[in-house]
Amino acid sequence: MANDKPNQPQDESRRRFLKYSGTALGGVVLGGVIGGLVGANVKQTDKDETAEPGKSGTAAENKDYNQALMFFSQDQFTTAEAAAERIFPADDSGPGAKELGVAFFMDHQMVSQYGYNARDYMLPPYYKAEETQGYQLIFKRNELILLGLEAMNQYSNTKYQKPFAEIAPEEQDAVLTAFEKNETGIKDFPATNFFAMFLNLTMEGAYADPLYGGNRNMAGWKMRNFPGNQMSYTDYIEKEEFVKLEPLSLHDHLELG
Amino acid sequence: MATKLPKVPVVIVGMGWVGGIIAAELTKAGISVVGLERGKSRDTQDYYHVHDELRYAARYDLMQDLSKETVSFRNTMKMRALPMRTYGSFLLGEGLGGAGVHWNGQYYRFLPYDFEIHSKTVERYGKSIIPENVTIRDWGITYEQLEPYFVKYEQMAGISGEKELPSNIGQMSTPFATAAMKKSPAMKLFEEASKKLGYSPYVIPSANLTEPYKNPDGIERAPCQYCGYCERFGCEYGAKADPVVTVLPVAKQSGKLDLRTHANVTRIIHDGKKATGVTYVHTPSGEEFTQPADVVIMAGYLFTNVRLLLLSKLGKPYDPQTDTGSVGRNYAYQINGASTSAFYEDREFNLAMGAGALGSSIDDFNGDNFDHNGLKFLHGANIRFTQTGLRPIQYQPVPAGTPKWGAEFKKATIHNANRVLSVTGQGASMPNRYHYLDLDPEYKDAFGQPLIRMTFDFEDYDRELVKFIAGKTKGIADEMKATKTEVHDSIKQYNIVPYQSTHNTGGTIMGSDPKTSVVNNYLQMWDADNVFICGASNFPHNSGYNPTATVGALAYRTAEGVQKFLEKGGSLV
Ligand SMILES: Cc1cc2nc3c(=O)[nH]c(=O)nc-3n(C[C@H](O)[C@H](O)[C@H](O)COP(=O)(O)OP(=O)(O)OC[C@H]3O[C@@H](n4cnc5c(N)ncnc54)[C@H](O)[C@@H]3O)c2cc1C
Numbered sequence: 062m063a064n065d066k067p068n069q070p071q072d073e074s075r076r077r078f079l080k081y082s083g084t085a086l087g088g089v090v091l092g093g094v095i096g097g098l099v100g101a102n103v104k105q106t107d108k109d110e111t112a113e114p115g116k117s118g119t120a121a122e123n124k125d126y127n128q129a130l131m132f133f134s135q136d137q138f139t140t141a142e143a144a145a146e147r148i149f150p151a152d153d154s155g156p157g158a159k160e161l162g163v164a165f166f167m168d169h170q171m172v173s174q175y176g177y178n179a180r181d182y183m184l185p186p187y188y189k190a191e192e193t194q195g196y197q198l199i200f201k202r203n204e205l206i207l208l209g210l211e212a213m214n215q216y217s218n219t220k221y222q223k224p225f226a227e228i229a230p231e232e233q234d235a236v237l238t239a240f241e242k243n244e245t246g247i248k249d250f251p252a253t254n255f256f257a258m259f260l261n262l263t264m265e266g267a268y269a270d271p272l273y274g275g276n277r278n279m280a281g282w283k284m285r286n287f288p289g290n291q292m293s294y295t296d297y298i299e300k301e302e303f304v305k306l307e308p309l310s311l312h313d314h315l316e317l318g
Numbered sequence: 319m320a321t322k323l324p325k326v327p328v329v330i331v332g333m334g335w336v337g338g339i340i341a342a343e344l345t346k347a348g349i350s351v352v353g354l355e356r357g358k359s360r361d362t363q364d365y366y367h368v369h370d371e372l373r374y375a376a377r378y379d380l381m382q383d384l385s386k387e388t389v390s391f392r393n394t395m396k397m398r399a400l401p402m403r404t405y406g407s408f409l410l411g412e413g414l415g416g417a418g419v420h421w422n423g424q425y426y427r428f429l430p431y432d433f434e435i436h437s438k439t440v441e442r443y444g445k446s447i448i449p450e451n452v453t454i455r456d457w458g459i460t461y462e463q464l465e466p467y468f469v470k471y472e473q474m475a476g477i478s479g480e481k482e483l484p485s486n487i488g489q490m491s492t493p494f495a496t497a498a499m500k501k502s503p504a505m506k507l508f509e510e511a512s513k514k515l516g517y518s519p520y521v522i523p524s525a526n527l528t529e530p531y532k533n534p535d536g537i538e539r540a541p542c543q544y545c546g547y548c549e550r551f552g553c554e555y556g557a558k559a560d561p562v563v564t565v566l567p568v569a570k571q572s573g574k575l576d577l578r579t580h581a582n583v584t585r586i587i588h589d590g591k592k593a594t595g596v597t598y599v600h601t602p603s604g605e606e607f608t609q610p611a612d613v614v615i616m617a618g619y620l621f622t623n624v625r626l627l628l629l630s631k632l633g634k635p636y637d638p639q640t641d642t643g644s645v646g647r648n649y650a651y652q653i654n655g656a657s658t659s660a661f662y663e664d665r666e667f668n669l670a671m672g673a674g675a676l677g678s679s680i681d682d683f684n685g686d687n688f689d690h691n692g693l694k695f696l697h698g699a700n701i702r703f704t705q706t707g708l709r710p711i712q713y714q715p716v717p718a719g720t721p722k723w724g725a726e727f728k729k730a731t732i733h734n735a736n737r738v739l740s741v742t743g744q745g746a747s748m749p750n751r752y753h754y755l756d757l758d759p760e761y762k763d764a765f766g767q768p769l770i771r772m773t774f775d776f777e778d779y780d781r782e783l784v785k786f787i788a789g790k791t792k793g794i795a796d797e798m799k800a801t802k803t804e805v806h807d808s809i810k811q812y813n814i815v816p817y818q819s820t821h822n823t824g825g826t827i828m829g830s831d832p833k834t835s836v837v838n839n840y841l842q843m844w845d846a847d848n849v850f851i852c853g854a855s856n857f858p859h860n861s862g863y864n865p866t867a868t869v870g871a872l873a874y875r876t877a878e879g880v881q882k883f884l885e886k887g888g889s890l891v
């Protein structure tokens with residue numbers, strides 16, 4: 062009957078998990094798996110996998126084939142990348158949205174369940190909402206973002222005679238501010254909703270697990286000293302001093318066949 | 319036409335903490351139970367790759383799929399309710415274990431004052447202290463009566479806590495099952511500051527196990543690793559007490575539980591006096607079934623509990639205009655918003671590390687532990703510092719006045735990522751005549767059935783509570799050796815957009831008066847004695863605490879009531 066207990070290791074996958082978790086689970090005898098497996102070291106990050114392009118190896122080896130577009134057009138991508146970089150710019154603390162791959166993250170998210178609002182309540186009727194009632198538009202996120210990027214270029218073309226990606230950084234900030242405050246003068250466009258979503262996506266792209274295409278090389282996490290995906294902090298939780306750990310990602314926890 | 323299945327002694331709607339506890343207790347006693355859960359099955363292995371903030375915390379992977387059913391909301395009766403289209407204020411559980419899979423595990427027994435709030439308030443201050451339209455009432459059960467059931471939950475879940483608790487909270491007949499959580503440096507700062515001010519801090523009792531533990535049912539679990547992915551995540555160690563690793567294996571092992579997932583219950587079938595069973599849709603096939611039973615147990619969280627009663631026309635719907643009826647009455651929530659942030663220029667803390675229930679708190683301003691004369695609110699708040707594990711997408715700490723994006727924002731969030739400690743109040747929510755649940759007249763679920771509609775707002779007495787409690791959080795934070803502190807002391811209207819708390823209460827409240835309550839103190843329905851309804855929907859008000867300790871105790875009480883009923887029949891009170 063022991064195998065009926067779902068909280069006990071019953072198969073290879075549980076054993077592997079415990080091995081990679083690198084944790085000491087006290088003296089518990091978990092379905093007969095003791096010592097040896099529990100407490101093994103966490104798999105080390107493979108240096109080559111995280112190396113920056115061009116730094117080592119041939120260009121072809123280091124090409125990130127995930128950096129391609131599922132949803133945006135080239136222009137939409139360029140606009141999104143430029144806007145995200147102003148929201149989360151490169152500075153002395155580390156890379157900005159562009160280097161982190163935030164626009165690729167956005168692109169990929171737009172064809173996910175999130176972009177299609179697949180798990181949101183989308184049934185009619187639609188009415189104008191009070192602020193306390195939240196998002197009430199028939200528009201899906203991946204429709205809203207395209208409309209928003211287009212509106213940014215339209216606004217920028219009118220005001221500066223150039224598309225958004227080509228105007229000066231201060232001008233880009235002025236455009237973004239106009240959207241944030243809903244002062245674009247563009248009729249029937251929910252600029253504030255768009256901006257809030259775009260801002261949110263930028264933060265997600267900077268800090269989500271690199272598996273989603275942003276937070277390249279975990280550089281977003283490193284800036285904040287966020288250790289990412291570790292299995293145990295039991296040994297550190299009482300420590301007075303700040304503990305810096307090399308971050309780990311979900312990739313480091315997957316056993317490849 | 320629905321397919322009629324063979325009759326069973328007991329059918330349970332919803333397999334979260336409440337459904338799981340009741341299923342375990344009844345099956346252990348040899349009673350056959352059918353458990354209906356509309357979500358999918360789950361086990362610990364599903365969480366080996368769970369440390370993913372985007373998927374679980376930002377995209378709500380484990381929560382109810384709102385495309386199929388949500389809640390509609392308005393602040394007042396004058397407004398048109400609109401559906402909660404995407405998550406915000408609270409997060410609904412779905413699937414085996416319900417919200418018990420992705421809770422934090424902060425464990426607080428409600429105060430003795432809570433259960434007799436009306437009589438104790440009137441006794442000390444007179445009736446006039448109760449704000450207009452506030453409908454507090456005694457629960458029809460006392461702390462002493464509920465005490466043995468708290469113990470059952472604590473032993474089952476392996477709840478950890480200090481040996482000695484402050485005298486201003488409910489006393490325990492049996493000590494906690496395991497030792498208290500470890501103390502982080504930030505918790506020590508909070509405790510030292512509180513003591514200096516004469517308060518009585520204690521480590522938050524926790525359902526994140528602190529040592530290897532074997533419970534009375536023989537279930538063994540491993541301790542918490544302070545992994546920092548707890549709230550909104552499942553625990554890959556089985557260290558967080560969750561129905562799937564505690565009560566459900568016991569029920570399954572008995573051989574008496576017939577668990578059916580993807581079973582969405584749509585009606586309680588009844589003849590006006592007794593229920594005869596429930597109707598459900600097996601969602602993958604769309605096929606409809608009726609499951610006849612001697613006893614129907616509603617354990618689907620308050621929105622389902624209230625909604626199915628109303629859809630099935632069982633019990634009397636509450637009408638706020640005439641103040642009559644009971645189903646949907648006394649919806650309450652949690653009054654958060656009082657807090658103080660302490661900024662440290664000279665040091666950093668390991669804030670990515672933590673556990674759902676790691677923290678320390680005080681109750682010196684909770685319940686009636688302080689004099690309310692001259693104050694314009696009742697009850698109070700548990701004031702706490704918690705270290706639940708701060709993750710970078712959803713945590714962007716900045717001092718007031720920082721822009722919301724751009725260079726300055728980035729600099730401030732990175733600088734402050736590990737430098738801010740928050741002292742917060744978790745405020746009690748008093749029921750109000752005009753805060754209630756009923757069926758939405760317009761919006762429907764994926765089956766074409768009306769959504770539940772919530773009418774709720776913050777009132778002046780809530781704003782007073784926040785102001786008062788915020789002052790106390792500032793007092794503590796100011797003693798925590800920070801470089802500077804920033805107080806947050808005002809709330810406006812209730813807004814369904816920002817996350818606040820999944821501590822929704824009321825709607826099928828318990829009590830001793832069949833006119834104004836839905837169930838008696840065995841959680842047995844006044845209007846149909848073979849229907850038991852259990853969950854935070856039974857709370858006539860919400861305390862300044864997380865609800866699940868009290869929910870768990872009520873579930874054990876329900877299980878006992880059902881057994882009595884199966885033996886004797888009739889009303890249990
Ligand atoms: C993020 C988060 C953190 C929390 N932290 C804490 C904490 O630290 N401390 C604390 O005390 N509490 C906490 N809570 C609250 C706690 O999770 C709940 O109080 C508790 O899990 C409720 O248990 P329940 O069985 O009543 O309901 P649920 O867990 O919601 O279970 C109800 C089940 O019924 C099913 N169901 C619903 N309708 C139907 C239907 N029509 N047919 C079939 N099945 C149905 C649902 O799918 C669900 O599985 C937290 C909640 C959340 C979301």
Ligand code: SF4
Binds near residue numbers: 527545546555557672
């Ligand atoms: S913090 Fe502890 S209880 Fe919570 S998920 Fe991590 S190991 Fe499990």
